[in-house]
Every structure is written in C-alpha cells, then in structure tokens.
Amino acid sequence: MVNGEVAALLARSHRLGSDPRNTNYAGGNASAKGAEADPVTGGDVELMWVKGSGGDLGTLTEDGLAVLRLDRLRALVDVYPGVEREDEMVAAFDYCLHGKGGAAPSIDTAMHALVDAAHVDHLHPDSGIALACAADGEKLTAECFGDTVVWVPWRRPGFRLGLDIAAVKEANPQAVGCVLGGHGITAWGDTSEECERNSLHIIRTAERFLTERGRPEPFGPVVDGYEALPEEERRVRAAALAPFVRAIASQDRPQVGHFDDSGTVLDFLARAGHPRLAALGTSCPDHFLRTKVRPLVLDLPPSAPLDEAVTRLEELHADYRREYAAYYERHAEPDSPAMRGADPAIVLVPGVGMFSFGKDKQTARVAGEFYLNAINVMRGAEAVSRYAPIEESEKFRIEYWALEEAKLRRMPPPKPLATRVALVTGAGSGIGKAIARRLTAEGACVVVADVNAENAALVAEELGGPDKAVAVTVDVTDEEQVATAFEEAVLAFGGVDLVVNNAGISLSKPLLETTAEDWDLQHAVMARGSFLVSREAARVMTAQRLGGDIVYIASKNAVFAGPDNIAYAAAKADQAHQVRLLAAELGEHGIRVNGVNPDGVVRGSGIFAGGWGARRAAVYGVPEEKLGEFYAQRTLLKREVLPEHVANAVFALTGGDLTHTTGLHVPVDAGVAAAFLR
Incomplete structure (x- = not known):
C-alpha cells in the first residue's frame, strides 16, 4: 500500500x-x-x-x-x-x-x-x-x-x-x-x-x-527575406537539407535527428535579434546539458540556393568545432573529463526550422524541446530586461562536471543498431513486419513503409510509436511516392542509414497463362520498385557521409529454375543482380549492398496469404495448409522457414559484425541444394 x-x-x-x-x-x-x-x-x-x-x-x-x-x-x-x-x-x-x-x-x-x-x-x-x-x-x-x-x-x-x-x-x-x-x-x-x-x-x-x-517585439523586427517559407515549400527544403545537416552533427559520432518548424522557432529565426541571442547560448543547466552551450545558426535567408546553403553550413560547422575546442581548452582542468565531441546538438535554419540531434530519437526530440524552452526564456527576459545567461565558465563546470560524467558512464551500452535509421518496404505485414520488429529491438529507428496505410500505422504503433517508428504510405512503383517517403523519413529521424527492399507481389502461372500485365506488375513492384527505393537511399546516404546498408529480400527463385513461375522468378533475378551492381557502384561511399534469399516462408507471409500459397500448393499437389511442411521436407535441414528467420539474416548483415561484406546473398531456405550459389 x-x-x-x-x-x-x-x-x-x-x-x-x-x-x-x-x-x-x-x-x-x-x-x-x-x-x-x-x-x-x-x-x-x-x-x-x-x-x-x-x-x-x-x-x-x-x-x-x-x-x-x-x-x-x-x-x-x-x-x-x-x-x-x-x-x-x-x-x-x-x-x-x-x-x-x-x-x-x-x-x-x-x-x-x-x-x-x-x-x-x-x-x-x-x-x-x-x-x-x-x-x-x-x-x-x-x-x-x-x-x-x-x-x-x-x-x-x-x-x-x-x-x-x-x-x-x-x-x-x-x-x-x-x-x-x-x-x-x-x-x-x-x-x-x-x-x-x-x-x-x-x-x-x-x-x-x-x-x-513586456515590450511587444522583444526579438526585434522581422528581417526582410528571413520570413518562414510556406509550409509545403518549407518541408521540402528541410528534407533536402536534413542529410547534410545530419552529416555535420555526426562527425564525432552518428546522431539521430528531429525537425521542428513550429511558429515559435520560425518567428525567432525571422527576427533581427536571433544571431545575438543564439550566440549567448542557453542558461538553465537542464537546457545546455542537452543543447550544448550554443546552437549552430545558418546565416543565409531561405531563398539561398541549396548548394550555397550546404557549403555555408560546412564552413560554419568548421568554425563551430574550432570554437568549441577553444571553449574546452579555456576552461578544462587537469582532471576534467575528455572533450565529448565538438559537433552542434542544435542547428537553426532561418525560414525553415530547427534540427536537433541526440543518441536516439527521444534524446533528439527532447533537445529540441529544451531549445524551445530557451527561446521562450530569451523572449521573456528580453521583454522586460536583457537576456543574461550564466557565465561560460559556469556552463563548462556543469557540462564537464565529474558527477555528470559519472551519470553518463552509468548509462547502459548502446544496442547494435543504435543511432541507425532504417526504412523497410512492405513492412505492414509478413517478412517486412518481422524485419521492422527485429531492427527496432536492436536499437534502430524504423520507417514502416507499405502501400497499405492502415497496416503500416498499426505496425509503427506496435513498435513503440514516433520515438521508435513512423509509418509512411508508399507504392514503390511510383517515383514521386518513393521520393516523398524518403522526405518523410529524414524529417522524422534526420536521415536514413539502412534500407530493406522487401515489398513484393507474386502471381504463380505457367508461361502460356502469364499475361504481359502479370509480367509488368511483378517487375514494377520488385525490379523497378527496388531500383527507385535504392536510388533515393543512395542520394540520402551519400549526402550524410555515414555509409549505409541496402538489403534486398530476393528469393531462392532468383537462382533456382522452377515451374510456373516465370514473372516472379525473373523479377527476383533482376533484384539479385541489382545487389551486385549497386555493391560495385556504392562501395566507395561506404554503402554496403547485400541480399537475402528466402524460400518457403508460408506462415505469416503476406504473399502466401494473398493467393500465392494456394497456387503453389496446387502446383505441388499438396493441401494449402500443409504447404509449409511440404517446403520444409524438401530442404536439407527439414526445417520450416519463418519471417523471423529472414529478419535474423537482415540483422546479421547490418548489425556490425560483417562490416567488410558487400555483394553477398545469404540463403534463408533451410538448405535447397539446387539454389546453392555458384
């Protein structure tokens, strides 16, 4: 009681x-x-x-x-x-x-x-x-x-x-x-x-x-050209900047991002006083422990060309790192903890919004919330007086406090995929859902991408909600929808590090019954869809300069010739060769491309539940409810393959132990000799 x-x-x-x-x-x-x-x-x-x-x-x-x-x-x-x-x-x-x-x-x-x-x-x-x-x-x-x-x-x-x-x-x-x-x-x-x-x-x-x-405009007048962009234009600009901003926030160690374009932020950045006030930094210990002593502020209007903004951010970042190192040197004592990193936790972009960063989504989001508090504090102080935060030396004494260092050391070690952002297509059910679940459990933030909006939303909620997973609706055959999905991903988490091409569809028919529409549909979803998704992934990953992983969920059928399966198997073979081609092309950027070749994943599979299972059962002359057992008995290990086994392979490829492996296909088929890679 x-x-x-x-x-x-x-x-x-x-x-x-x-x-x-x-x-x-x-x-x-x-x-x-x-x-x-x-x-x-x-x-x-x-x-x-x-x-x-x-x-x-x-x-x-x-x-x-x-x-x-x-x-x-x-x-x-x-x-x-x-x-x-x-x-x-x-x-x-x-x-x-x-x-x-x-x-x-x-x-x-x-x-x-x-x-x-x-x-x-x-x-x-x-x-x-x-x-x-x-x-x-x-x-x-x-x-x-x-x-x-x-x-x-x-x-x-x-x-x-x-x-x-x-x-x-x-x-x-x-x-x-x-x-x-x-x-x-x-x-x-x-x-x-x-x-x-x-x-x-x-x-x-x-x-x-x-x-x-208080006086009515404590931050001063609005500066011409620094007003907030219209919402749609603003978010497009933010999505274009996000991977580059994440790159500068992750030079010392990878970070997860959060974006805020609330009115409080946009009004502050439009006002004449924001450069002076931002340079003074935050004051309350709870604020600057999460936001660092001051933010990085882009000193260009939102109308500046994107490449000019990116170049200027890189210049400002170099200055920020030098100034932070000097701040550390000014105040460090012989027994002070080592400098923890010189990258900003808050990046402010006039007309666009605020990017905040941390070791996970919650930490990044909370850092942004604290800077919002700091803006409110500055407004109140400037309204009746002058904002005068505590001395820089006092900020250092708290930021590099031995007690704060001890608290950080008590934190549990990060999970293998901590700070990584994954986008999984076809994640609303079956194999994709199992992959999303495993990646989340290993510390990744996951974008649940699926053509079925309701399924995607349910999975994202199951995985823990917006600090862990977000849902995006995307038809991977649609170039514009794929680009939009990645925009939503980088606005949710700052970027994308790990992409799983899992979306698939299958129609099992003999050659003479396979229509051109059957062929086009399966190639559109799996061959074209994987290409579109991988292309957007490469754009984000190269901008981030953090490397990355692209994993294709192909199939045993990519290398095994079976009956009544021309369209599906040919599309899977296309995916399999995309793995090799992209591994060769993207390696210079630290992006690894690998594949998983499952077979016989009946239980929990969206494809099998959608009619594929009935058709394959008819081909093999077994009851549909016995199909999983049938597939298991024809394998070397005599074991049924489940979605979780495919998810295990994805984690094995991306979890940190296979850092020097690219261009590989991992069979997850319980042993089908005819599908051995040669």
Whole structure:
C-alpha cells in the first residue's frame, strides 16, 4: 500500500509535470517528508521521498523515488567539507538511504532535505527562468512578487545551494519560494496542496508579469527575406537539407535527428535579434546539458540556393568545432573529463526550422524541446530586461562536471543498431513486419513503409510509436511516392542509414497463362520498385557521409529454375543482380549492398496469404495448409522457414559484425541444394 504522503507527492508531480509551462521533460524534482514504520524496529522514522536522478515528473512512479532518512541527511550539515569538495556529498547520500533506497538520489537532494518544509518543488518553468536570466533579475523578482518570493544568486546545484535556500527560507518566513539566478524556481508548503499552489502561483504570476510588462517585439523586427517559407515549400527544403545537416552533427559520432518548424522557432529565426541571442547560448543547466552551450545558426535567408546553403553550413560547422575546442581548452582542468565531441546538438535554419540531434530519437526530440524552452526564456527576459545567461565558465563546470560524467558512464551500452535509421518496404505485414520488429529491438529507428496505410500505422504503433517508428504510405512503383517517403523519413529521424527492399507481389502461372500485365506488375513492384527505393537511399546516404546498408529480400527463385513461375522468378533475378551492381557502384561511399534469399516462408507471409500459397500448393499437389511442411521436407535441414528467420539474416548483415561484406546473398531456405550459389 502506497504511503499517503507518497501518493500525494506522485499526484502533484504528475499534475505539475504534465504541463510544459511548469517544467521541461525530466526537469526539476519534487519531494515529501513524513513518517513511516522502520521495517526492523517497527518504530516510526522520519523519511524524505524525492524524485530520483534522471526521472521525469510527469511520468514519475514510486520506483522512481529515492527514499532517505531525514536524520542522516540533516547530519550531513555537520560534515560538509565546503564548496570545493561538495561533490563528495552525493556519495554520502547513499549512506542516508532507507531500506533498499529506491532510485539513485539526484544532486538536488540536499535542497529538498535542508529546506524546513514538508513538501518542496524545484521546477524549471520558462517564466521563472526568464526572470532568473534577466540582467536585473533580482530587482524584477522583487517587483513581481514583493517579499513573498526571494532571489537566490546563481550557484551550481549541490549541497551549498541547498544550504543557501534553507537559509533564505528561515530568514524570510513570509516567503513561499525563491527564484534561483540563472536556473529556475523552488517553492515549498506544509502540505502537498499548499506546495503545488505556491509553485503555480510563482509560475503564473511570472507569466502575467512578463506579459503585462513586456515590450511587444522583444526579438526585434522581422528581417526582410528571413520570413518562414510556406509550409509545403518549407518541408521540402528541410528534407533536402536534413542529410547534410545530419552529416555535420555526426562527425564525432552518428546522431539521430528531429525537425521542428513550429511558429515559435520560425518567428525567432525571422527576427533581427536571433544571431545575438543564439550566440549567448542557453542558461538553465537542464537546457545546455542537452543543447550544448550554443546552437549552430545558418546565416543565409531561405531563398539561398541549396548548394550555397550546404557549403555555408560546412564552413560554419568548421568554425563551430574550432570554437568549441577553444571553449574546452579555456576552461578544462587537469582532471576534467575528455572533450565529448565538438559537433552542434542544435542547428537553426532561418525560414525553415530547427534540427536537433541526440543518441536516439527521444534524446533528439527532447533537445529540441529544451531549445524551445530557451527561446521562450530569451523572449521573456528580453521583454522586460536583457537576456543574461550564466557565465561560460559556469556552463563548462556543469557540462564537464565529474558527477555528470559519472551519470553518463552509468548509462547502459548502446544496442547494435543504435543511432541507425532504417526504412523497410512492405513492412505492414509478413517478412517486412518481422524485419521492422527485429531492427527496432536492436536499437534502430524504423520507417514502416507499405502501400497499405492502415497496416503500416498499426505496425509503427506496435513498435513503440514516433520515438521508435513512423509509418509512411508508399507504392514503390511510383517515383514521386518513393521520393516523398524518403522526405518523410529524414524529417522524422534526420536521415536514413539502412534500407530493406522487401515489398513484393507474386502471381504463380505457367508461361502460356502469364499475361504481359502479370509480367509488368511483378517487375514494377520488385525490379523497378527496388531500383527507385535504392536510388533515393543512395542520394540520402551519400549526402550524410555515414555509409549505409541496402538489403534486398530476393528469393531462392532468383537462382533456382522452377515451374510456373516465370514473372516472379525473373523479377527476383533482376533484384539479385541489382545487389551486385549497386555493391560495385556504392562501395566507395561506404554503402554496403547485400541480399537475402528466402524460400518457403508460408506462415505469416503476406504473399502466401494473398493467393500465392494456394497456387503453389496446387502446383505441388499438396493441401494449402500443409504447404509449409511440404517446403520444409524438401530442404536439407527439414526445417520450416519463418519471417523471423529472414529478419535474423537482415540483422546479421547490418548489425556490425560483417562490416567488410558487400555483394553477398545469404540463403534463408533451410538448405535447397539446387539454389546453392555458384
């Protein structure tokens, strides 16, 4: 049974965390203090429950709470070694845990423990940070709140900040909270309801103050020529730029991308003040840890020719890397962690939008959301004052904090296909669906491409939704639809690294019954379709300069001559030779092209379910429900082939162990001697 204080804390956290005006994703924390029976002595013990490291308020569960003994936490005041050694206090929190302790305590644990209030919220609302990052934030805070909310000068999160806030509360019994310079807000209350009410009071009052006091165009006037392109034109331009932008964001290590062309971004980039403000960087630690100290900003209007924009992005990227390395050298100490990489996490393109990057789609999306928060903060600060983020040296101290480095090292190792974006055709059912499922399980972001929109959408949802998979509707015989599918893919994930040509159709007929339409249809889907898809894939992959994989799901019939199968087998043979041709042509770009030759995949196969199974069963003189068994018995291994076995082969070719293999066809047929490759 959940403790009453814990239940109230979780409910409050969910309400606060579900509204982006209150705090950003995984930003801030909340706590509650109360008594609970000690499981050993049975006597009451005073405890504190606080959101653990890395959790998110909006989705917080009881397992995400750190549970600590208050007496031991408060005793740490007597052994606090001072600011220079305060990182040691984080390790001390482990000795304050109650029972199994729950989640790992965060750096903000001291703030919650030392403030003399039963309930404490620490949040990162845009309105609060706008005051916190204004040049005269202390004066504005007093004007906004009087003496009910107190200013606390910037200090890096830690034990000393907890002591500072506790002292402020003790010295100001009338106060309901404080604004933390350069950082956010903290509020408190005797009950969960009072604490939440005080948090919302600070946030909403700051919002009204900024609105009522603010000047109408804090970012300055719109610059002629920098207005947002019309939506359709804007997204076409974004899709054309995306692979090149991903290339510059992935020089140190491959990244997944996210695109945002919301009105907030486009208006900021159209205004005269955006170059100055972007160069100042973000301020709140939660912001710049995800966005880096500043973004890369293209300094050309959206009307600039694409090749000119790409060339300029490359020049700006070289400058960005040099400046970031210089920033590291300016502030690094002998014991600082090594530089983690000098590529931007945020790339801003006037008239088009924002590209954000991370180790996976969620990280990339959240980085973009944090930069949106930063734009809102800049707007608020500029509306009533001047945006003045914390000093660069302080940003470095947090970005290359030993505690932050330790947190990164605790992260689980990436899956084999992490950061890779896969597009699978015919992924709405059968073999394609199994491939999409396997690639997602191995860490890839997957574009589920299928002519059947409903099937594609269902599969994408099953795979985990837009942070894992997106659905695109495409008839692979249609050149324009194929190009559009790749545009949607690069806008969803930044680019494409792995393409599986799986879409297929089959009609089993003797030669004299095979019509020209039968022939044309099968060649259109498999031969022409694979060509169109591979051509678009090559365009994206060469622009990204990250290499890539193209895999053809061909067939045993590509090399085996069987009866009543002229159109299908000939189309599969075409696909098989495309593998060889493209492997020879694309190798110089690091793009590997391989094939898989399945046979007898009856169960779960869309082709067999569509009538092919009945026709093949008739050819071989067996009941359709026995066809899988029939195929298995004619193999060397006497095993039935399933869609998952084909998916396994695709992963084997693309998962990282066969880095020097291209132009290969892998049979997945349980052993058909007549189809051995010669």
